[in-house]
Amino acid sequence: MTSPDTEAEHVEATNLLYRDPELYDMVQSDSTGAGMCRTLVELHRPGARTLADFGCGTGRDLEILAKRFECIGVDLQPGLVDHAHRIRPWLDIRTGDMRTVRLGRRTDVVACLGNSLAYVHDNDEIDQVFATFAAHAQPGTLLVLCSPIAPTTRTGPATARVDTPRGPATVTVRHEWDLRTQIDTMHRHWVLPSGDEARDEIRRRVLFPRELERYAQGAGFEVLDMLDGAGAWAGLTGPTAYTVARDTR
Ligand SMILES: C[S@@+](CC[C@H](N)C(=O)[O-])C[C@H]1O[C@@H](n2cnc3c(N)ncnc32)[C@H](O)[C@@H]1O
Structure with missing residues (x-):
């Protein structure tokens, strides 16, 4: 496994927006992820009070989710976390690697939105990420993921x-x-x-629906539903989907 510092430098180098967090926030201003996460929690665990977001970036989803939940966020890239501290100083956002980080608390909702899971490519490291989700969950915790479940079909420019x-x-x-x-x-x-x-x-690593189920089950989560990334409630078309799972340990 590459060290968190090396991995952070590598991820930052691959994406122009990570080198300019202000631009990142402007380009990624869509709030569908936070909205879908909240809708899924109200549906499956309406009493939830606490939420941890892994791969939270600049905290743009957390800003919305913090109106409803007591939140904590973690991201690999110090540049994005510093930016979050400057423009959203009321949020609890820390630098950390979701393959290894341990926050010493368990929450009612564990989230990983905006395709963050897809930045981990190796099977064993994906297992580690799900172990991190489990280490911050307790029986009944909802896991909410937004990740690619199929390749993008439009390949032309x-x-x-x-x-x-x-x-x-x-x-x-x-x-x-x-x-x-x-x-x-x-x-x-x-x-x-x-x-x-x-x-x-x-x-971005694609995890097909059956693979996602397998990783989730391996960490003690039962998948309750998978929904289309565009927010449609019928059928899965990809390439992105929301997965909601429950800690059944
Ligand atoms: C496309 S961004 C999404 C950020 C945020 N969830 C959003 O929707 O704005 C992917 C994020 O995953 C983070 N990331 C990638 N690998 C990570 C890791 N191993 N641990 C924590 N964060 C990671 C990146 O730093 C980046 O902020």
């Missing part, structure tokens, strides 16, 4: 305009699927408001 604090940028995105490793790589080519160009490459 698509260009979009992105508003940034310094003006409009364009980003051209292309996906590449490696079946052997189950890693979906998103190649991005940015043209920034300054005219400068940048490229980044985000590698």
Whole structure:
């Protein structure tokens, strides 16, 4: 296993947005993850009071969830955590590696949103992450995940305009699927408001539904439901899904 510091540097280097947390918050302003998480908790464990979010980034979901739960968040990247402390100082967010971190508390909800689980690629390390979820859970705890369950089917390049604090940028995105490793790589080519160009490459491990069930069961969680990433309540279409599971130990 790579050390948390090396892994943090590696993850930061792969994504332009991680090197500019203000831009990250602006581009990732969608609050579907927090909304879906809350809806699933109200459905399956309405009495929940406490929540831990692993891979919380800048804490944008936690800011919303903290209106309903007593929250704690953990992220690998010190740059994102420092940014969270500056702009959301009321949140309890710590630097830590979800493969190994132990916060010394158990919560009613354990969450891992916004595809954070997919940044862990190795099977044994995924086991470690689920052991972390279990170490922060107790009987009845709900585990809520948002993660890729299938490769992206549209592989050809698509260009979009992105508003940034310094003006409009364009980003051209292309996906590449490696079946052997189950890693979906998103190649991005940015043209920034300054005219400068940048490229980044985000590698996400896909865990198909049956695999997710297996990892969850291995850590003592029973999967209750899987729902489409777009929030649809009927059928799974991928590529992203919400998984809700309960600690049955
Ligand atoms: C796409 S971001 C999602 C962040 C946040 N959940 C959101 O939706 O805004 C993925 C996050 O996972 C974090 N991450 C990746 N590997 C991690 C690890 N081993 N431990 C903790 N966080 C990790 C990254 O630092 C990054 O902030």
